[in-house]
Amino acid sequence: MTGNGFTATGGVNRAESMPGTIDTSSDARHQAAFLSLHDVRKTYPGVVALDGFSIEIRPGEVIGLVGENGAGKSTLMKILGGVAAPDRGLIRIDGVDHDRLTVENSLQSGIAFVHQELNLFENLDVAANIFLGREPLRGGPLKLVDRAKLREMVLPLLKRVGANFTADTPVSELSLAQQQMVEIAKALSIKARLVILDEPTSSLPLAETEKLLGVIKGLKAEGISVIFISHRLHEVESVADRVIVLRDGMLAGTLASDAINHDQMVKLMIGRALKARTNTSEREAGAVALSAKGIRTAAYPHRTVDLDVLHGEILGLAGLVGSGRTEFARVVFGIDRSLGGELYLDGKRVLLSSSADAVANGIFLVPEDRKLAGILLDFAVAQNISLPNLSAHSANSIISTASENTTAEAQKSNLGIKAPSVKTRVGTLSGGNQQKVVLAKWLAMKPRIMIFDEPTRGIDIGAKAEIYRLMQALADTGVAVLMISSDMEEVIGVSDRVAVMHEGQISGILAKDQLDQENVLLLAVGKSAR
Amino acid sequence: MNKKDIGLLILIVVVGAVVATINPRFLLPINLANTSNLIGLFGILSIGQAFVIITGGIELSVGSLIALLGVLFIDLIANHGMPWPLAFMLILVLGGIIGLAHGWLITRLKLQPFVVTLCGLLIYRGIARFYTADGTAGFAFGQNFPTLEFLTAGRTYGIPNSFIALLIIMGVTWVVLHRSVFGRYLYAIGKNEEAARYSGIRTGRMVMAAYVICGVLTALSAIYFAMYTRSISPASHGNFYELYAIAAAVLGGFSLRGGEGSIVGVILGTILLQELQNLVNLLGIPSSLNFAVMGGVILIGVLVDQQWDVFRAKRRLNRATHSAPSI
Numbered sequence: 001m002t003g004n005g006f007t008a009t010g011g012v013n014r015a016e017s018m019p020g021t022i023d024t025s026s027d028a029r030h031q032a033a034f035l036s037l038h039d040v041r042k043t044y045p046g047v048v049a050l051d052g053f054s055i056e057i058r059p060g061e062v063i064g065l066v067g068e069n070g071a072g073k074s075t076l077m078k079i080l081g082g083v084a085a086p087d088r089g090l091i092r093i094d095g096v097d098h099d100r101l102t103v104e105n106s107l108q109s110g111i112a113f114v115h116q117e118l119n120l121f122e123n124l125d126v127a128a129n130i131f132l133g134r135e136p137l138r139g140g141p142l143k144l145v146d147r148a149k150l151r152e153m154v155l156p157l158l159k160r161v162g163a164n165f166t167a168d169t170p171v172s173e174l175s176l177a178q179q180q181m182v183e184i185a186k187a188l189s190i191k192a193r194l195v196i197l198d199e200p201t202s203s204l205p206l207a208e209t210e211k212l213l214g215v216i217k218g219l220k221a222e223g224i225s226v227i228f229i230s231h232r233l234h235e236v237e238s239v240a241d242r243v244i245v246l247r248d249g250m251l252a253g254t255l256a257s258d259a260i261n262h263d264q265m266v267k268l269m270i271g272r273a274l275k276a277r278t279n280t281s282e283r284e285a286g287a288v289a290l291s292a293k294g295i296r297t298a299a300y301p302h303r304t305v306d307l308d309v310l311h312g313e314i315l316g317l318a319g320l321v322g323s324g325r326t327e328f329a330r331v332v333f334g335i336d337r338s339l340g341g342e343l344y345l346d347g348k349r350v351l352l353s354s355s356a357d358a359v360a361n362g363i364f365l366v367p368e369d370r371k372l373a374g375i376l377l378d379f380a381v382a383q384n385i386s387l388p389n390l391s392a393h394s395a396n397s398i399i400s401t402a403s404e405n406t407t408a409e410a411q412k413s414n415l416g417i418k419a420p421s422v423k424t425r426v427g428t429l430s431g432g433n434q435q436k437v438v439l440a441k442w443l444a445m446k447p448r449i450m451i452f453d454e455p456t457r458g459i460d461i462g463a464k465a466e467i468y469r470l471m472q473a474l475a476d477t478g479v480a481v482l483m484i485s486s487d488m489e490e491v492i493g494v495s496d497r498v499a500v501m502h503e504g505q506i507s508g509i510l511a512k513d514q515l516d517q518e519n520v521l522l523l524a525v526g527k528s529a530r
Numbered sequence: 531m532n533k534k535d536i537g538l539l540i541l542i543v544v545v546g547a548v549v550a551t552i553n554p555r556f557l558l559p560i561n562l563a564n565t566s567n568l569i570g571l572f573g574i575l576s577i578g579q580a581f582v583i584i585t586g587g588i589e590l591s592v593g594s595l596i597a598l599l600g601v602l603f604i605d606l607i608a609n610h611g612m613p614w615p616l617a618f619m620l621i622l623v624l625g626g627i628i629g630l631a632h633g634w635l636i637t638r639l640k641l642q643p644f645v646v647t648l649c650g651l652l653i654y655r656g657i658a659r660f661y662t663a664d665g666t667a668g669f670a671f672g673q674n675f676p677t678l679e680f681l682t683a684g685r686t687y688g689i690p691n692s693f694i695a696l697l698i699i700m701g702v703t704w705v706v707l708h709r710s711v712f713g714r715y716l717y718a719i720g721k722n723e724e725a726a727r728y729s730g731i732r733t734g735r736m737v738m739a740a741y742v743i744c745g746v747l748t749a750l751s752a753i754y755f756a757m758y759t760r761s762i763s764p765a766s767h768g769n770f771y772e773l774y775a776i777a778a779a780v781l782g783g784f785s786l787r788g789g790e791g792s793i794v795g796v797i798l799g800t801i802l803l804q805e806l807q808n809l810v811n812l813l814g815i816p817s818s819l820n821f822a823v824m825g826g827v828i829l830i831g832v833l834v835d836q837q838w839d840v841f842r843a844k845r846r847l848n849r850a851t852h853s854a855p856s857i
Contacts, residue, residue: 333728335727335728354727354730354732355727355728355729355730355731356730356731356732358730359729359730360730365728367728372722372724372725373724373725373727373728374725374728375725376718376721376722376725376726377721377722378721378789379717379718379721383714387714387718387726387729387731388729388730388731390711390714390715391711394710394711397710397711397712398705398709398710398711399709399710399711399714441729
């Protein structure tokens, strides 16, 4: 079974199998790993999501897993959860080798997940959620739920996670941290040996975070292993026995307990020297186009955003997923009402009560979720492009199809939209071409402020380059471009300046000469730039 | 006309031919006139329903509104001496206001269309019955409104004026729905409200407008129905008429999820439904089976339509896999 020369126990072999390991002893190391991955590789079309990755997990060990957006964390989770099959590599559980795990394998091996988006039924109570689908039943043809037994089974679990709520509380009445405890109790109920927490603290207030970290320590004391995925490095620092850093789908390094510190983690997360800036433009930014003063959004009602976007610049808006960037963009585009604050357009205050107001003011948005918000898949290319500007294509509010088609043809050749005709349904086009249709609908009008929310997510490299070129061209003509992006290379390569958001506010603005990955990352996790 | 409309038209002709062969009375002018009168009455309210269904909504209070507005209209002109043109306008405005209220509850207070209009169904029926103390609203002996009667229940060259009214409304709404900016917005909202909003469309207002149009057309058909029956017992008048409208739309190729359907489609649906009613009468099928026949035909129609789509998708897939170059 170990014919490949790979052993599951610690020591020299482990160091060999993990290049870059900074290994010192920890108490967990005396026990054999019950789960290990060896040389796992997973690719998606056009992307290597995980490559040559190995890890061993021993009982009672808390492993911190850090890395930028897109470093391969979710791929790793999917492989462990049995949702994705690795292209190559080996998964060994209790000495049994698997090429891939199924969801059943994963469950039976005691791997439990607590996702960032909790999977609880808010309308059911705590006990029902924990044993959903596995309720103890009374005999008889009706298969009634044995409520007394259910309670009996739930109480010790709640005690173990230190719950301060009862088993019959509806989940809708629990705080987020309490809901996470329910998830953890659920994990315990399936006799989990490994609990994977994905960004559990990202939306928790401090006191609740402390409580959750306490629960993690409790799990550890019971001999249950934990993988703790977080962008909050100080929490990782405080709770992890070992930190694994992922970068571009590869293991960037492992930090043993005494080597875990903030700077080391950031250094490993960045690692590579980034490609040179693709934005070599020498254009001078003009006056302030859009000024946000004290804008508050529903995501972080107690934080305010202050931000100026200049004419003729591309302002990158970086930050971690969930830092409130999209919510800010939605307010500027009039989709959501702000909870407070003011917006100024070329120095004049504007009140946006709907997206129609924003469009009338020349504020356009290319949304993050193309299929949900960007385009109408069942509409033709021409109909999508004309939609925000139908008044220009109609006389006495009767639409002129000819006028629509002429504009669409012009945009089609201008942007190089690859479609058989402008009458083609947008749903049949590729992602990159769909995104160009979204762009075309705004470029056919006169933009003053263009907001891009993750403009190149899920599109191929060729289309990416063209979209960057278009953004530069827009800025060259004096349009203020605000680009929200979680792609570090994009943020640094395309922007003239970068504002970084952290938990609902701007944590810093980097000018051209300060623009590097480390500074962006430091600001994104709430530290100050160097 | 798209392929679905042509299919429906063929079905209407075939059913008509079969009925005419079995019972030649089907083609008598009197029968055709009666049927086209009913097509006119139901067609007007079905077009109203169509506007709402396009947005992905539904309007269930149509039947109750027909009773309430009909009772009010007759009461105003028969008992209160209001000039009928004024009463006519008043009822249309009232229908519009009720539609606006529904639209407001749905778009601003985010209530579900089904719930809002279901409550409307109960409320308006209750008010109609209360208003007449469960009695029958009608005209006194000898009361005449020649112009109104001509416009609503009269005929021109043997064609019922209600049917002519439907043709005019069809023409206007066809332009509105299929050629105007507003119509395009409604389809966009029905297909993907979020994307419509992200294109700078005031989706709330547009949806409200659709309910207003539905309310006005329902009010118009309420007047036509009132003048057709000339007496209204508010407990039963207009019962299930919303379902006739929804059925006509579904038969005509509308998706209840919104964004799909056409004026021609909903009219063809209405024609088929009335033809079926007529069939039940003419072929001596017990009239108690009326609804069962309608339900059965709609079910079969929708099934055939859906299976046809599945078949076409499969064929397309087959063709694509066969024509794809082998790697």
